[in-house]
Amino acid sequence: MQYMLLIYTNENAQMPAEERNKMFAEYGAFTQGIIKSGNFQAGAPLQPTSTATTVRVRDGKTLTVDGPFAETKEHLGGYYLVEAENLDQAVAIAARIPGARFGSIEVRPVMKM
Numbered sequence: 001m002q003y004m005l006l007i008y009t010n011e012n013a014q015m016p017a018e019e020r021n022k023m024f025a026e027y028g029a030f031t032q033g034i035i036k037s038g039n040f041q042a043g044a045p046l047q048p049t050s051t052a053t054t055v056r057v058r059d060g061k062t063l064t065v066d067g068p069f070a071e072t073k074e075h076l077g078g079y080y081l082v083e084a085e086n087l088d089q090a091v092a093i094a095a096r097i098p099g100a101r102f103g104s105i106e107v108r109p110v111m112k113m
Contacts, residue, residue: 002082002109003093003110004081005079005082005106005107006106006108007103008074008075008104009077010074010075011048011077023098026098030096039084039093040082041080041081042079043080043081044079046077052066053067074103074104077103081110091107
């Protein structure tokens with residue numbers, strides 16, 4: 001079954017360059033690990049929320065607003081789409097994402113169509 005692992009983080013948090021480089025290396029190692037294990041389906045970091053556009057259609061009219069839908073401390077910063085046997089395995093994979101140490105990872109099954 002496919003699971004979407006949504007990575008939420010505070011994009012305004014300051015991190016020294018050395019720590020940031022270490023974290024990027026950890027993400028690289030994590031990604032290579034799930035590629036090797038066969039769990040990886042897709043994944044990518046997202047641009048900052050300042051580049052986002054929220055779209056709504058009301059009464060047949062398209063309305064756009066700059067930025068994310070909600071004001072929160074944590075924002076969607078990236079995702080992994082993984083193949084896992086069950087929720088327990090998906091949660092175990094999510095727990096290895098480096099961002100889980102300072103943000104949160106939402107694990108959501110992908111609906112089969």
